[in-house]
Structure formats: structure tokens, C-alpha cells
Amino acid sequence: MRACVDWLLAGTHPEPDEIRKDLLHQRASKTKTLAVAIFASLLTATIAVALTGAQWAYAWLAAEVLLGITRVYLMMKDVAKAKAAQLTGTTIAPIWAGLASAILISAGCFKCVTSGVLPLILLAGIGIANLVGGISSRNAGTPRYGALLICILTLPFAVATILSPIPYMFLVGVQTPLYTVGMIFLLLENHKVLLDLHRSELSNRQMAHHDLLTGLPNRAQNLKLFGELLAGPAPDTTSPKSKLTVFCLDLDGFKAVNDGFGHATGDAVLVAVAERLRASVREVDFACRLGGDEFVILLPDLTDDEAVSIARRVISRVSEPFAFAPAARIGVSIGIAAAPRDGVTADELLSAADRALYEAKRHGKGGFVIHAPCVENVSLAPAMDAQGEVAVLAR
Structure with a gap:
């Protein structure tokens, strides 16, 4: 019927x-x-x-x-x-x-x-x-x-x-x-x-x-999604999951590819990266392009361990060779922040994730940093794990 x-x-x-x-x-x-x-x-x-x-x-x-x-x-x-x-x-x-x-x-x-x-x-x-x-x-x-x-x-x-x-x-x-x-x-x-x-x-x-090149949500839509996800119900207080986890991403080596292979290849790389980001996250997550080679991923209801697993998968997928330009190799660095631990507004979370991203790039690129608040008067001091990944950024 x-x-x-x-x-x-x-x-x-x-x-x-x-x-x-x-x-x-x-x-x-x-x-x-x-x-x-x-x-x-x-x-x-x-x-x-x-x-x-x-x-x-x-x-x-x-x-x-x-x-x-x-x-x-x-x-x-x-x-x-x-x-x-x-x-x-x-x-x-x-x-x-x-x-x-x-x-x-x-x-x-x-x-x-x-x-x-x-x-x-x-x-x-x-x-x-x-x-x-x-x-x-x-x-x-x-x-x-x-x-x-x-x-x-x-x-x-x-x-x-x-x-x-x-x-x-x-x-x-x-x-x-x-x-x-x-x-x-x-x-x-x-x-x-x-x-x-x-x-x-x-x-x-x-x-x-949406971004005209990649089809990903743009900066305006990113802020709208921020508001919707932050306004949703918070996880149970006993749950290890964060209400919202934010990835700030910056491509490593993209400028060299764009300059060396031409803007057409650079655009193709951005489109391919967008597809790889979509494939690397869950259906409930949102990958957004803010402009240039800067991306943001919003991941609701996620534990730190799950965030680390997704970050590693993103880094691995993005760094794979491109069939249309095998010599054009890039990587990605990721800064991670979570609500409410690192903030309760879009500006606070983006700022925390951006600081973590800066540290990730400063320590060799191709890695990630999880931003975590620490006691006062402690300077920025990321700790490296055995694999060379920056695990935690203390503030």
C-alpha cells in the first residue's frame, strides 16, 4: 500500500x-x-x-x-x-x-x-x-x-x-x-x-x-553544524565520550605540489583529499573545508581512543599516492580538541584544536596532537609517543 x-x-x-x-x-x-x-x-x-x-x-x-x-x-x-x-x-x-x-x-x-x-x-x-x-x-x-x-x-x-x-x-x-x-x-x-x-x-x-570545488560544507555551514552539534544532548557524565571532538587539519607539502605540478593538479588533490576524508570518518561525522588546504572534521560522541584511531586512519589515507599524479605526495597534520574538556563554544574548540595543530606541525608534521588542559603555569609541552606521534598538548 x-x-x-x-x-x-x-x-x-x-x-x-x-x-x-x-x-x-x-x-x-x-x-x-x-x-x-x-x-x-x-x-x-x-x-x-x-x-x-x-x-x-x-x-x-x-x-x-x-x-x-x-x-x-x-x-x-x-x-x-x-x-x-x-x-x-x-x-x-x-x-x-x-x-x-x-x-x-x-x-x-x-x-x-x-x-x-x-x-x-x-x-x-x-x-x-x-x-x-x-x-x-x-x-x-x-x-x-x-x-x-x-x-x-x-x-x-x-x-x-x-x-x-x-x-x-x-x-x-x-x-x-x-x-x-x-x-x-x-x-x-x-x-x-x-x-x-x-x-x-x-x-x-x-x-x-558548500565548497564549490570539493562539495564539502564550507566555513558558514561549519559554524552552523557546530551550533547544532553543541546544542544537542550531552553524553552521560559517566561516559568516556566527549560531546563533540574537533579535528583541525592542514595538508603537509600541498604548496609544493600546487607550485610544482600546477593548480589543476592541486585542485584534483583537494578533491581527492575530500573524498578520502569522507571515507575515513563515520556517517554521523562532518568533514568541512574552511579554505585553501585547511579542513575541519566534527565528530560527535567520541572517546579519545576512538579519536586517535580515526586520526591515524585519516593520516594514512591522505598520504597515499594519487593515481592521477603519483609523484605528488602530501601528508596531513591534525590538531584535536574535545568538548567540554577544551571548550564549550565553536571559537574555543577551534582555537584549542588550532593550537594543537600548530604543535603537530612543529614536531615534524604528519602527526596529531590531542589538546588537553593541565595545571596552570605549565607551558606548551607536547609529549611524544613511541611512534613519534604527538599524543597530548598540555596547556
């Missing part, structure tokens, strides 16, 4: 999840068109009761009232979710409610035609045209679903008018399928315009928050 709904709500081409969510949200936000559609269908059913007094008209009106209340409730629920920034997709209930409403209106308009009351037939045709126009706008983000609703509304009406004994009424039925095709084409055009708009917005967001 869910797979069927997902297919109905899909666009004409596969799109990133972010664009799909925007399109679904656009559909849920069209509250005015939904309100007009509910009112129009209630009005048509009420007039059918007044002109015919038939049981089917009363049943239609009662069903429209119940379904209208249900759709308004579901609409208010979706709007509340959107305002709370919790809308990650769409629920099944509004989709089935929309289909049920289209079937109900279609059946009611079919009965309007078979009643033989000419004013009621005209009113049913106008009502369907009004609803189809709203569908082509409200469901522009979900063209398959919109096209299905249009067909449900128009085709039974066309059949009823073709079979009607009223003279020349069949002409309306002959023309209705052409109207249906035209409105579906309009729906697809609206979908294309809406899709282009959301693609442009996504591209602008990408350029504003």
Missing part, C-alpha cells in the same frame, strides 16, 4: 530527497485551494438536493459533509507539522481522502447528468472544471496523483453526457476527454516550472553552504 502511494507521489523523474520533500510540502501548504474545493463540492451537493430531492442527493451531501470535515482535520494536522518543522514526507491518510473525495464528486456529478435537470448538469460541469483547475495547481508537485484525480473527475462525466438522452448533450462528452488531456498537459507544465524552481533553490543552498 505504501509503495503504491510512493509511486503516485513520485515525479516524472527521480529527484533528490530534499527536492521531493519540498514538492510534497508544497502540496500540503495549498490550503486555500483545498478549502475552495471542499466548499464547491458541498455547494453542488446542496443544490442537487434542492433541485431533485432524491435520496442519492441527500446521501451525496451527507458524505460530502463527513469527508469535508475529515479533509479539513487532516489539512490542519499537516499544517501544524509543517510549522513545527517536523514534516519529512506525507502521510497516507490525506492521499486516500483526496482520492475518496474525487470519486465521490465524480459519482455525484454523474448522477446530476442522469437526473436530466439541465441547470444541475451545467452546474456539475462547471464544478468539475473548477476542481480540475485547482488540482493542476495544488498537485503540481505530484503529477501522477494529480493526473489520476483529473481522470477520475472528468471521464465518468464524459460517459454520462455521451449516454444522455438530452439532444446534443453528447457533444459535451466528446469534448471532455480533450479538456482532460489539456489539463494534464497543464499539470505537467506546472510541475516542470515548480521543479526548476526547487532545483535552483537547492543549487543556491548548495553554493551558499
Whole structure:
């Protein structure tokens, strides 16, 4: 069932999840068109009761009232979710409610035609045209679903008018399928315009928050991620994990590669390094490029031992030869700081990690330093382990 709904709500081409969510949200936000559609269908059913007094008209009106209340409730629920920034997709209930409403209106308009009351037939045709126009706008983000609703509304009406004994009424039925095709084409055009708009917005967001060369989050996005990660819940006080661990990275020998092999090779090296950084960290971690050959990695909920393991892996991966330029060899030095041990703000953590990075480069590069606060009046004095890696920077 869910797979069927997902297919109905899909666009004409596969799109990133972010664009799909925007399109679904656009559909849920069209509250005015939904309100007009509910009112129009209630009005048509009420007039059918007044002109015919038939049981089917009363049943239609009662069903429209119940379904209208249900759709308004579901609409208010979706709007509340959107305002709370919790809308990650769409629920099944509004989709089935929309289909049920289209079937109900279609059946009611079919009965309007078979009643033989000419004013009621005209009113049913106008009502369907009004609803189809709203569908082509409200469901522009979900063209398959919109096209299905249009067909449900128009085709039974066309059949009823073709079979009607009223003279020349069949002409309306002959023309209705052409109207249906035209409105579906309009729906697809609206979908294309809406899709282009959301693609442009996504591209602008990408350029504003990501580095154009490597695709990594840039300095602005890095600060935003800092705020989000630091605002999250802290680990249990008995846990050895830090709330947030920060790696400051600087490539060793990059200037020589850039000068000796050319800027094109230098750019290719940066792109390759970005890929290696992504591959070296966990899915919950964020590798960012601040500019030049400076990178930052944000790692939530990490112990010092885990940080050391990841730092060693990063150093090993980055120093591997590049297939496109085997002679272009670089390394990386890393300074490590952790919250709340070394600070509780982005500036404090970056400053601590930067000091640790300076010491790592001062002691031979290609290593890492873990910044750790110590007693007062102790100068910067990194301790070296047996492998030549700088393990702790005392302050």
C-alpha cells in the first residue's frame, strides 16, 4: 500500500530527497485551494438536493459533509507539522481522502447528468472544471496523483453526457476527454516550472553552504553544524565520550605540489583529499573545508581512543599516492580538541584544536596532537609517543 502511494507521489523523474520533500510540502501548504474545493463540492451537493430531492442527493451531501470535515482535520494536522518543522514526507491518510473525495464528486456529478435537470448538469460541469483547475495547481508537485484525480473527475462525466438522452448533450462528452488531456498537459507544465524552481533553490543552498570545488560544507555551514552539534544532548557524565571532538587539519607539502605540478593538479588533490576524508570518518561525522588546504572534521560522541584511531586512519589515507599524479605526495597534520574538556563554544574548540595543530606541525608534521588542559603555569609541552606521534598538548 505504501509503495503504491510512493509511486503516485513520485515525479516524472527521480529527484533528490530534499527536492521531493519540498514538492510534497508544497502540496500540503495549498490550503486555500483545498478549502475552495471542499466548499464547491458541498455547494453542488446542496443544490442537487434542492433541485431533485432524491435520496442519492441527500446521501451525496451527507458524505460530502463527513469527508469535508475529515479533509479539513487532516489539512490542519499537516499544517501544524509543517510549522513545527517536523514534516519529512506525507502521510497516507490525506492521499486516500483526496482520492475518496474525487470519486465521490465524480459519482455525484454523474448522477446530476442522469437526473436530466439541465441547470444541475451545467452546474456539475462547471464544478468539475473548477476542481480540475485547482488540482493542476495544488498537485503540481505530484503529477501522477494529480493526473489520476483529473481522470477520475472528468471521464465518468464524459460517459454520462455521451449516454444522455438530452439532444446534443453528447457533444459535451466528446469534448471532455480533450479538456482532460489539456489539463494534464497543464499539470505537467506546472510541475516542470515548480521543479526548476526547487532545483535552483537547492543549487543556491548548495553554493551558499558548500565548497564549490570539493562539495564539502564550507566555513558558514561549519559554524552552523557546530551550533547544532553543541546544542544537542550531552553524553552521560559517566561516559568516556566527549560531546563533540574537533579535528583541525592542514595538508603537509600541498604548496609544493600546487607550485610544482600546477593548480589543476592541486585542485584534483583537494578533491581527492575530500573524498578520502569522507571515507575515513563515520556517517554521523562532518568533514568541512574552511579554505585553501585547511579542513575541519566534527565528530560527535567520541572517546579519545576512538579519536586517535580515526586520526591515524585519516593520516594514512591522505598520504597515499594519487593515481592521477603519483609523484605528488602530501601528508596531513591534525590538531584535536574535545568538548567540554577544551571548550564549550565553536571559537574555543577551534582555537584549542588550532593550537594543537600548530604543535603537530612543529614536531615534524604528519602527526596529531590531542589538546588537553593541565595545571596552570605549565607551558606548551607536547609529549611524544613511541611512534613519534604527538599524543597530548598540555596547556
